[in-house]
Amino acid sequence: MKRPEASAVSLTFRLTALFALVVGAVFSGLGYVVHRETAAHFVELDQALLRDKLTLIRGIAERSADLPDLAARLNAALRGHEGLLLRIVAADNEMVRLGDVEPPAALRDASEGLSWSDGDMSYYGEFFTLPLSWSRDTDLQVFAAVDTHHHRHFLALLQRKLLICILLAIAAGTLLGAVAVRRGLKPLLAMKHRAERVNAQDFTERMPVASLPIEMRGLAGSINDMLDRLQRDFDRLSAFSTDLAHELRTPLSNLLTNAQVTLAVPRGGDEYRASLEVISEELQRLAKTVSDMLYLAKTENVASLPSVEDVDLCAEARSLIDFYEAVADEKGVRFSLSGEARVRGDRLMVRRAIGNLLSNAVRHAPPGDQVDLRMVLTERWAQLRVSNTGEPLTADQRRAMFDRFFRLSQGRQRLEGEGVGLGLPITRAIMSSHRGEVDVQCEHGRIHVTLSFPRQA
DSSP states (O other): OOOOOOOOOOHHHHHHHHHHHHHHHHHHHHHHHHHHHHHHHHHHHHHHHHHHHHHHHHHHHHHOSSHHHHHHHHHHHHTTOTTEEEEEEETTEEEEEESOOOOOTHHHHOSSOEEEEETTEEEEEEEEEEEETTEEEEEEEEEEEEEOHHHHHHHHHHHHHHHHHHHHHHHHHHHHHHHHHHHHTHHHHHHHHHHHTOBTTBOOOOOOGGGSOHHHHHHHHHHHHHHHHHHHHHHHHHHHHHHHHHHHHHHHHHHHHHHHHHHHSOOOHHHHHHHHHHHHHHHHHHHHHHHHHHHHHHHHTOSSOSOOEEEEHHHHHHHHHHHHHHHHHHHTOEEEEEOOOEEEEOHHHHHHHHHHHHHHHHHHSOTTOEEEEEEEEOSSEEEEEEEEEOOOOOHHHHHHTTSTTOOSSSSSOOOTTOOOSOHHHHHHHHHHHTTOEEEEEEETTEEEEEEEEEOOO
16 A cells, blocks of 8 residues: 655755754753752852851850850840741750741751752751760750742742743744745755756756855756756757658658659559569668667667677677678678677677678778778777778767768768668667777778777676
């Protein structure tokens, strides 16, 4: 069962939400630290206050002569301390009591101070044991606490303000993030508008790579490369359509003209036979053209080879030489074969490529010439070179030889025995599908066409 696709979420929303999340996390962490450190600071202030009171009590105890004197001095010194809760006991007698707060039982066992709440009030307290220097049998048991409800009130107020600040920061961060993302994505929108202007009538539009941010230049460059490839393919397709129309129009016109002339007046059986022979030749040529075009289209778009096997180039070349010898003997053309090489590929396609080269060589070689086939192994390539005598070719002609329907003869008139100009394009497509190369060179009056196959690992 096909799963339903998730609803698309815009990149602007995603980046804005992420920006808001980061801002909220940062400010929440900052608020937590501020709140925690403020609360810890209040605890330190409370501890310092209680330590000061303990120091005061210790000083009074050292100056006192006995317990009654100590009680009198403590009551006189400690009265009127607002917010201070105090209970001092010596020899099971309560000497000083400030406030009516009962300390929790856990406070006696606590190694440090303890905070607790009683209704709306909150406290921080500690227990101290203070030995008396003038009485070894008596210790002062001191319970001291301070009222911290004002601290709690301040922390609650601080917490609310921090929360408000965090929410405002998230809102501001979200707004600024949305603005920043929209400005940052403007180059993408510009690229989108440019891409929308590309059509079959105008392939000239390109992405402004230099004016884009660094992060988008790679994408823009890839899009430009894609548009260049599309334009080349489109131009080649347009040229192919034009050439195809012309190539099909000529034999069709010949067929129509011959048929009309034949039917114009009554003729004898031999004349009809001769006319049908001409029509048959044109139909055969037309069928071969269509067959070659279909094979070329199939080869150029092949994703993988139909079959892969070890191919002996020498054996395939020798077999094809035997096939072309009858045609070559009519012109007095001889063949020579040297070297050995094996490649991995589709045997029928490799054979077709070699056959195209031999066909061209025999067709264009002068009478009495020798066509040389030589196999050469290099570090990277297994090469098969076909050489024959011929007129020197310019660089433009060597490049154009691999275009569809290109002929060395000028104009559109086909010379006797000349092909339709699909042999070398098919050869190049075959070599491309084998990850190889085909090259044409002219040296010392000889034309060399080389098939280069990747060496076997």
